[in-house]
Amino acid sequence: MAHAATIDSTHDEHAHGGHPPTSTGLDHKKIAIWAFIGSECMLFASLISTYLIYKGRSRVGPYPHEACLPPVCATALKPILNIPVTSASTFVLLMSSLAMVLALAAVETKDQPKHTFGERLLGNSKLWLFMTALLGTTFLGFQAFEFTSFVHEGLTIRTNLFGSSFFTLTGFHGAHVTAGVLWLLTLLAIDARRGLGPKDALNVDLAALYWHFVDVVWIAIFTLVYLIK
């Protein structure tokens, strides 16, 4: 009897792609990434709350949306946020999400025949993974430019409450983007070495979910930090 159960169990494991079935029927890695994303929602909500609570309470400039004039500041300081540059970086991150979703679709349909140039282009997972990593790196470049220009204009993490909460919030987000770029480059290296196919779709999906989450966090930050005066 016990022998029969073992045989059944082994058969069942093979039926589920070589690993034992889970109680939910879903892969644990995918459940874990969604749970992780849920916890990240709370992390970023706390950082955004801190920024919004401290907003407008800085005693010295520079300020995000208002000029700082003497005698509050030693010299007149312009509003520090650069909306055109940040709008461009927001567009870059949105496009990186498009590239990411195309990379996942390319991996999922790798085994399907491709006849036209368009189908071959859309089915090129290496291209879309590379584009996603490149756009993510471009976003980081925009952030490095922004941080450097802020420091040159006299705003550091120690200058005022705005500087402390702004650099903490956007710095945390930038660190997440950096981790995402490293993850994408790892997938790109695997794709270049042995090729990613439909059996790897779950692993690419996990990276895609993380990347899109980083994007949606920026959607919130762009509105709450940059656009709302």
Place this chain on the structure above:
Amino acid sequence: MAHDTHEAAHVDHAAMGIDKEHPTWSTYWKVAVILTLITVVEVWIYYIPSFTASRLFVPSLLIMSAFKFATVVLFYMHLRYDHRLFRVLFTGPLIIAMTTLIGLLFLFGKLKIGVGAIN
């Protein structure tokens, strides 16, 4: 052996929690265009002084931002198409996070009932 290889070469829809077929690239392009257009509108209204001074400015930005957020989550993160457990795992903490954020803003006097704007 050949049978095993053939089995492994397909996406494991059940393990990935894919309830409905994911959209095609044409849907993804349309979503990207919509997201870009909303971002353009957000930045455009930022530069209209009469609108930024009005009471509609903050609510309209928040609505557009929430729409973009939901669009990415539903279409790019496939929450519209995947298993409902993922929806629970995401929306549960999101509701807790939003409630905490709004509660803190009330607590620190950044939101006032009847005003509805972040000061």
